[in-house]
Amino acid sequence: MEQFFSTFSARAIWTPELILILALISAVYFLMITKWRHRLPDAEPVPVKRRVYFHLGLLGVYIGFGGPLYVLGHMMLSMHMTAMAVVYLIAPPLLILGMPSWFFEGLRPFKLLRGMFVAVGFPLIGLLSFNAAFSVYHLPGVFDYLLTNEGLHNVYQLGMFALALLMWWHIIPRVKTRFHLSELKQIGYMVASGVLFTPACALIIFAGEPLYATYTDPAVWSQAIAYCLPPGADIPYSLLSGSQSLTFLSPTNDQQFGGALMKIVQELVYGIAIGVSFRAWMKRDREETPKVVHQEYEMYEPNAQ
Template sequence: MFGLVGFDWASLWSPVTLLLFVAAGAGYLYVTGPGRARIPGAEPVPAVKKAWFLGGLFFLYAAFGSPIDLLGHMMFTFHMLGMSFAYIIAAPMLLAGTPEWFLRPIARLPGARGLKFLINPIVTLLLFNMAFSIYHVPTVHDYVMTNFALHTAYYVLLMITALLMWFPVICPVSTIDKLEGFKKMGYIFANSVLLMPACALIIFSGSPMYGTYTDPMLWATAMGYCVPQGATVLLEMFSGPQSLAWMPPLEDQKLGGVLMKLIQETVYGSILVYVFRQWYRRENPKRDDGGDSLDPTPAYFERLAAQSEPAK
């Protein structure tokens, strides 16, 4: 495996990134706690909602600040694990933990109405899946990975498009939560389908696709943005006796694609079941006597017959 013995604590845990996420979590807890009294219209935020948001920050830090981020520059499997943590798991958790009143100031910003098209389900459906698929075109991926500023900008773009993609499903604003029932289920299914070609290309490729995991110079360039070691030391890590690979590059690539698809399908499937249950409950509300308003079972008709029989 890629050995992490030669890397210091700062390279493994990104203390600056850690401080940023701790500050973000503390700021969220203050605004939704003691600071809420200073915000007009702010309402109490349930503990479970706070847990969702803090959990989202945790997964986001795991993707971009923990050893997973460093390993993601060494093995494609960890790269896809980080992608899954950030865009498939953290993004919906952050939205689930965002109170509605938190977003009201954004809606009042100049030009906000003109950007309303960005939360159109068709637009959000296409934006993330296109951005994700384009990023994993080999030439694009290698270029982005070896250019630090572009790498950072593209990851921010992916995060924005991921939040927009999840917005119609986990909409924090009740007044614009228009996607319901089968439409929301269809939207989730469509997201799963649109991500499939990129994963299939990665999984079924007959050869390694990405130079940043096979070319020592490209790898050293990408790694140089993450760790303080010089290029000579990095090249020795790539090909020396403590060489950094668990498995051949092609198997690593295939495992990464499979892992991404499994996590995606697990999360999408879980949310699909939740959305279906919510829709079913709305369509079949409970009666005051404990029965369902729409109950086509034999027991329902037996109750009706018993109620209609004349008293003896």
């Protein structure tokens, strides 16, 4: 680990630019829920737990798009998959849970935003687009091309993050829209998403040989790792293999471990979400049952003479 910190600069390891951006988002969030809150109709105080959810989501974004794990992800696929699991499966629901519902209600008057959501808000679009983008990303040729082109990689990652938010919105809606899903449909939605998520993980787990030149070909790896180094710095080939290597698994085992880790995290997160939806379904059913019984009793009650 000492070799890691001595090879890469503090800027590459800790990504201060991303910290600054997330700090600004946090500041705007606090202004929105405090000083600016009274500008929106029916705005209520935001509970502490929602504030915690939101900032845990920001932390997830940092872990996925910056910090030491991002650099390690250029040397080990398992680290890259861990970062992706955090930023696409854990951070989006936390960010959505952290936002007050009155914020989204306040966006309704903006016709452009409303029109954009009508265009892309259909649940099937969120379900298919995120899982398709995730699967395409892990095709060997696409993966290696993106990892060696920093600009395109960043654009693709941000686009996939936006699609992840769209997918999770239908699972954790903060306000009712024309596309609102019942709890039963939310459960089916998550099951379908888990099925669509599986092929990419299966490809990585059962390939039997390394799929990505980024982690096996020094020439390709040098292009990918160069974006984590100061301009003009020598490529630390010793970190890829040898006694100073930071990898503790063979490329094949690392690949299998990364795919399995991603699938396990997805199953755990979706399992929790399904449990929450099922609980909400049961709660609503219990609340509605007495009303139905009361209405039926009134229907068949004899008229008083």
